[in-house]
Structures are given as structure tokens and as C-alpha cells.
Amino acid sequence: MTVQKVGIDAGGSLIKIAFQERGVMHYKKYPIGELESAISWLKAVAPNVMAALTGGKAHILQGEFFPNGTIVPEFQATCEGVRLFLLEEGKKMPEPYIIVNVGTGTSWHLVDGERYVRILGSGVGGGTFMGLGTILTNELDYQQLTTLAAKGQKENLDLLVKDIYESDKPPINGDLTAANFAKGLNVKHTNADRMAALTNMIGETIMLLTLQAAAKHMVKEIVFIGSSLIGNPFLTEILETYMKMLGLQPTFLKNGEYCGAVGALLSI
Template identity: 90%
Template sequence: MTAQKVGIDAGGSLIKIAFQERDVMHYKKYPIGELESAFSWLKAVAPNVMAALTGGKAHIVQEKFFPNGTIVPEFQATCEGVRLFLLEEGKKTPDPYIIVNVGTGTSWHLVDGESYERILGSGVGGGTFMGLGTILTNESGFQHLTEMAVKGQKENLDLLVKDIYESDEPPINGDLTAANFAKGLNVKHSGADRMAALTNMIAETIMLLTVQAAAIHQVKQIVFIGSSLIGNPFLTESLETYMKMLGLQSMFLKNGEYCGAVGALLSI
């Protein structure tokens, strides 16, 4: 590694690292529990690297590994990273637009020209997926839980609108959720069904908050980023479906989980 600058996003669950080498951007990520090995590697291959840090654990990383590193406000880093990725992917968004960052929790940012502000936050996100998913299934591992969700049937646990109306014609889409997990132990279901229902509940929560924020700020374009969306097809497809249903345009960035790290890197 010959890079002299590095951007680091030290979040609640993952450490994301971005650095440029020979005009090519490289990305690495590590579980927060592997912090020591992540930065021992970085300091070994690039002992004099300049670091810009962001995220909830940025000060801890700075104090322990990069005392001369700079701290970049998390929301600034996120929005600047999104701008760069939108440009690189050739995607145009009319101002204003909303960034939905699905990490350990979920944050909403309003971007209007050069200005941006955090407008909303929720504790429902990737941490919910991992924590409650493990409790509900006695299984662990992000990839494993996402694979279970894809195989499950949420309707085996969720009470749908058509379940309430039975033979009558429902006034809204019958496949919409009337009550999450309402069927409980009354019906037979699997661990995969629980993960599907949980993922759907997370998607619905994010959708409901997003549509309210979009209405308040008169926005139609939503940009989704965050590590909890990567390799999680059930969640991303559910969000995309709900956004389309509500008349909102959704966009998922290819390397959206690294927006914070890239935004920090841009500050050097």
C-alpha cells in the first residue's frame, strides 16, 4: 500500500476504510471487534499515513492509533461521500433529495444544493436486524440471517390486510401488513419466516419515516446507503417496492456503505 491518505468511518458495528492508490479507490471493512487487527495492518503497511476519521468511535480510534488524525463530523462526511458516488456513478438527483443511511440505526439527511442537515433518526436498522434476528432464531451472522430472510414467508407471521377482510374486497392492497408478527404462535412458522417478518418490519418502519420526511420537505428522490443494505436483497427489494408504491424514486449506491469513509478522505 502506497497511499498517503486514508478515510476511516468507525461506526457502531463496522470499521470502514477508504484509500486511493494509483488513482484507484480501495475499500476495506472489519467488524468493530477486530479494530486492533485492522489498524495494526494499516499502521504496518503505511506508518506515516494521514488519517481523517468519522463515526461514533472516531475519537477512540484517533486516540489509540492516529493521534495526529483529524475528526470529520459524521453527517458532513456521509453527505460528501454520497455526492462523490453519485457523480462517479453518473446518477443525477434533483435538489433537494433525502439520504437514508441504514447502518446500526438509521439516519435521514436532507441535501439541498451545497447545504445538508440531519432531519431524522431511528434506532431501527441493522442493529435491530442482527440483535433481534439472533434472539428470534438462535442463529447468528449477517450473511446467514439475510439468507434465512430470503427463504422465509413473512405472511406466516404477519397479519395481512386480506387476512382481516377474508372473503370481502379490501379497501387497500390486501398484501400490505395489518399487524407485524400478529399471528404469533397460532400458526406454524420457521426461523426463516421470523427473519422475513423481521426484515419486512424494518423495511416498513424505514418506509413510513421516509415518506413522512419526504412529504414535509417536498422531496421525491431518496438515496439509500449503509452497510445493512449490502448483501441484504430482501431488505433492499422491500424498500424499493415500498418507495415505488408511494410514488418516490429510490436509488441504491454501489459502494454506499463507504460514504462516510470516502467523505472523510475528501477532507484531507
């Protein structure tokens, strides 16, 4: 390999790596528990690589593996990575716009010209999906959990508006959630139903916070990124449906989970 520069985003759940080889951008990711083996691979194939580091564990990487590595603030790296991906995908975004980064938790960034600022954060995100999903189903595999979510029926656990009004015409969309998991043990449900209800609750939480942020900053354009959207079509579908229902314009970047790593790489 002829890799001279690399961007590494070490977050709470994953370590994401971006590097260029012969003008082509490449991406790799590993569970954070495999951090040492991931860096050992990188050091073996590119022993003199220049590294730019970002994410919550950037200082650990610098101290243990890359003493000469540059640390890039996470929010700066994320936003710069988004700019590049939007350009590469030919998506011209009216400014200001909001970036919603659905990682282990979820964070919101406002981008306006050269100015970007983190405006909101939530502990509800991919970590919730994995942690609570494992508790509800005893399933440890992320892909299996997303498969269950896509097959389940959330209404087998969620109390919907139409359940409350029954024969009367509801004043709002009857398929909207009145109370998450409210049917509890009163009805039969499967692991798939539990994951569908959990995914819906995460999606609704992100949607409500996004709506508040968009209203406060008078923004209509929303860019979604983050590892928790990758391979999770049901969560993506929920977010897209709610955004359009609320009059917001969602954009999902193809390689959005690598925005931080790419943004770090751009700093070298």
C-alpha cells in the same frame, strides 16, 4: 503499498476504510470488534499515512492510533461521500433529496445544494436485524440471517389486510401488513419466516419514516446507503417496492456503505 491518505468510518458495528493507491479507490471493512487488528494492518502497510476519521468511535481512533488525525463530522462525511458516488455512477440527482443511511440504526439527511442537515433518526436498522434476528433464530452470522430472510414467508407471521377482510374486497392492497408478527404462536412458522417478518418490519418502519420526511420537505428523490443493505437483497427489495408504490424515486448506491469513509478521505 503507496497509501498516503486514508478515510476511516468507525461506527457501531463496522469499521470501514477507504484509501487510494495509484489513483484507484480501495475499500475494506472489519467488524468493530476487530478494530485493533484492522488499524495494525493499516499501520504496518502505511506507517506514515494521513488519516481522516469519522463515526461514533472517531475520537477513540484518534486517541489511540492517530493523534494527528483529522476528525470529520459524521453527517458531513456521509453527504460528501454520497455526492462523489453519485457523480461516479453518473446519477444526476435533482435537489433537494434525502439520504437514508441504514447502518446500526437509521438516519435521514436532507441535501439541498451546499446545505445538508440531519432531519431524522431511528433506532431501527441493522442492529435490530442482527440483535432481534439472533434472539428469534439463535443464528449469529449476518449472511446466514439474510439468507433465511430471503427464503421465508412473512405472511406466516404477519397479519395481512386480506386476512382481516377474508372474502370481502379490502379497501387497500390486501398484501399490505395489518399487524407485524400478529399471528404469533397460532400458526406454524420457521426461522426463515421469522427473519422475513423481521426484515419486513424493519423495511416498513424505514419506509414510513422516509415517507413522512419526504412529505414534510417536499422531496421525491431518496438515496439509500448503509452497510445493512449490503448482502441483504430482501430488505433492499422491500424498500424499493414501497418507495415506488408511494411515488418516491429510490436510488441505491453501489458502494454506499463507504460514504462516510470516502467523505472523510475527501477532507484531507
